Amino acid sequence: MTDVAVFGATAAGVMAAVAAREAGAETVLAGPDRRVGGMVSGGLGWTDLGDTSALGGPARRFYGRVAAHYGAPLWGVRGPEPHVAERLLVELLEEADVDVRLGEREPPEAAVYVDASYEGDLMAALGVPYAVGRESRERHGERWAGRQPAYRPGRHNFDRLISPFADDGSLLPYVREPELDERGWPVEALGEGDGGLQAYGFRVCLTDRPENRLALEPPPGYEPARFELLRRYLAAAGDDLAAPDLLGLVPDLLPNGKCDVNSIGPFSLNLLDGCNRAYPDGDETARERVREEHLHYTRALLYYLAHDEHVPARVRHEVARWGPCADEFTDSGGWPRQLYVRDGRRMLGDYVLREEDLLGARPQDDVVALGSYNIDVREVERTWRYLPEYTPTPAVFNEGYLSVPVPAYPIPYRSLTPRREDCQNLLVPLCLSASHVAFGSVRMEPTLMLLGHAAGLAAAQAARRGVAVQDVDVGALQERLRDGGAVLQL
Structure with a gap:
């Protein structure tokens, strides 16, 4: 022992x-x-x-x-x-x-x-x-807990009115069906707890240096039609959008011509279809399924942005300059295997650290470390709501994002x-x-x-x-x- x-x-x-x-x-x-x-x-x-x-x-x-x-x-x-x-x-x-x-x-x-x-x-x-x-907000008396407002402006949300429905009335891929009230309207349930998790994703290391760049290839079973929501968003944004607005592609962000691709815009490397809810308590088979779904989505999204004719030429040409690094993750073709599990199980221990401890920097006699980064909660889900001021009209939005300084x-x-x-x-x-x-x-x-x-x-x-x-x-x-x-x- x-x-x-x-x-x-x-x-x-x-x-x-x-x-x-x-x-x-x-x-x-x-x-x-x-x-x-x-x-x-x-x-x-x-x-x-x-x-x-x-x-x-x-x-x-x-x-x-x-x-x-x-x-x-x-x-x-x-x-x-x-x-x-x-x-x-x-x-x-x-x-x-x-x-x-x-x-x-x-x-x-x-x-x-x-x-x-x-x-x-x-x-x-x-x-x-x-x-x-x-x-919920009531569980620990936290202002920022639970479900968030249906629309919070910012770069992580859609700033244009985009329908969540396909022509046949079905929901588009990567949009979750909300709970509906007796009228058939989505229930906002502001501040309620729902077990929702921050989005997971892969943080991909790309390079724009040809001597170290692998090609962006479509994954098996690639279906460009699954990106209809992204196509609509790109069409609505037009020339206002560039690749950094979606992926954070910045040359030399990391040493030696590499970039850690982040999830910046409303349609990003964060997969918001709710499949990550099967991860925390899942067995290894269930977790591997979640990992593979995220990796497939990541590879498909990057390929779509680099090659699909519906992507504005400016964005398409920018993304096409990049590819996985030949000298990273050499046992998996340049793609990482570590899923970014931003959120999972949290122990119910001797003391539950909560919002007021952070915002008020409450003294702790048994302090063992200091934290200092913002309360940074990434999007929890992509769903839709009605905009009553527009007839009403259904519109997609991302819910759950928080960034609160501490x-x-x-x-x-x-x-x-x-x-x-x-x-x-x-x-x-x-x-x-x-x-x-x-x-x-x-x-x-x-x-x-x-x-x-x-x-x-x-x-x-x-x-x-x-x-x-x-x-x-x-x-x-x-x-x-x-x-x-x-x-x-x-």
């Missing part, structure tokens, strides 16, 4: 394993992952940092290594190329002499466990209760621990105890690295002292965190 087993080879899992090993614990990092790094090495190159003065400890050291690799000052490179991120994270594990076991669906027996996966499978297997999806706020140790009656030897730094709204900020990879580091140190202390994770000496943990460069107060 080992002292500490970290489940999930995400960047946070790496930080947890390295921290536990450097604290003297025999440590194993295991998981079903194909490669180390999760989204950090899986396509999420352009990193949302928040307040960099709140990023200390392992996050600062990692991005310091990134900067050194490219000969840049700290924070001078917002994100590494995927293969560079993987290499740097593997180096951290090797330097700490962590026992790494990829491709394993269960962790080895250990005194203390850290679930550092995006899915929270170990947490669920141990019987720890959790929530999935967005709650100050740097403390994250308590209690949000990483289950309730004592549920489990006493588990720490959960990714699927932590937080509301859906609060998780929209905490979910940023640099913040998760900080939480992984804290969980690793706490796990080592619990294993060494033979105590429950709820009985860890938080003062000693905070001292160790500060000694390692962590920032616990600004």
Whole structure:
């Protein structure tokens, strides 16, 4: 039996394993992952940092290594190329002499466990209760919780009136049928909880350098007719639209002529048909089906934008300059395999971090990390509503997007621990105890690295002292965190 087993080879899992090993614990990092790094090495190159003065400890050291690799000052490179991120994270594990076991669906027996996966499978297997999806406003008294207004202007929504219906009256692909009232009108249900999840997607690394560019090919079963909604949107937008308005295609956004393709406009790489609802509690077969559906959609969308005659020439020619990188994801044809699971299970632990903790930067005596990025909740669904001012007329809209600024706020140790009656030897730094709204900020990879580091140190202390994770000496943990460069107060 080992002292500490970290489940999930995400960047946070790496930080947890390295921290536990450097604290003297025999440590194993295991998981079903194909490669180390999760989204950090899986396509999420352009990193949302928040307040960099709140990023200390392992996050600062990692991005310091990134900067050194490219000969840049700290924070001078917002994100590494995927293969560079993987290499740097593997180096951290090797330097700490962590026992790494990829491709394993269960962790080895250990005194203390850290679930550092995006899915929270170990947490669920141990019987720890959790929530999935967005709650109502009433659940935690949160202004920004639950279903959002039917239309919130911005670049992530349709700014033109587009019908959701095909000529035969059926809904267009990639539009979800809403709940209807007795009149046949969509029910808005503002502020109600519905279990909705932020959109998933793939963050694709593309290049416009011919010597490293693979061709954009149509996936098997490609059906351009499925993009009828996009065709209508492009036709309505006309010359007002460019490729960056859809995909965030910016030359040299990442080093060496690469770009981390993001989801910018109302019709983007985010798949909004609701298929991701099968992911959090699904078995591996169901999850693989969700991954494949997202990958097929991603490849089909990029090919459509680069080749279809209905796409305005300006956009088509811009997208056609790009393709997957020959030197990235070489075992899968240049396409990433890590699905961006923005939202899944969230533990119901000792303390549920919520909106007011973030907006008011509520002090926490047991703070182990600071968060600082906006409450960033991506679209939950694409559906439709009637516009009564236009006769009425049905119109497509994207619902659920939030971007709410927050100050740097403390994250308590209690949000990483289950309730004592549920489990006493588990720490959960990714699927932590937080509301859906609060998780929209905490979910940023640099913040998760900080939480992984804290969980690793706490796990080592619990294993060494033979105590429950709820009985860890938080003062000693905070001292160790500060000694390692962590920032616990600004």
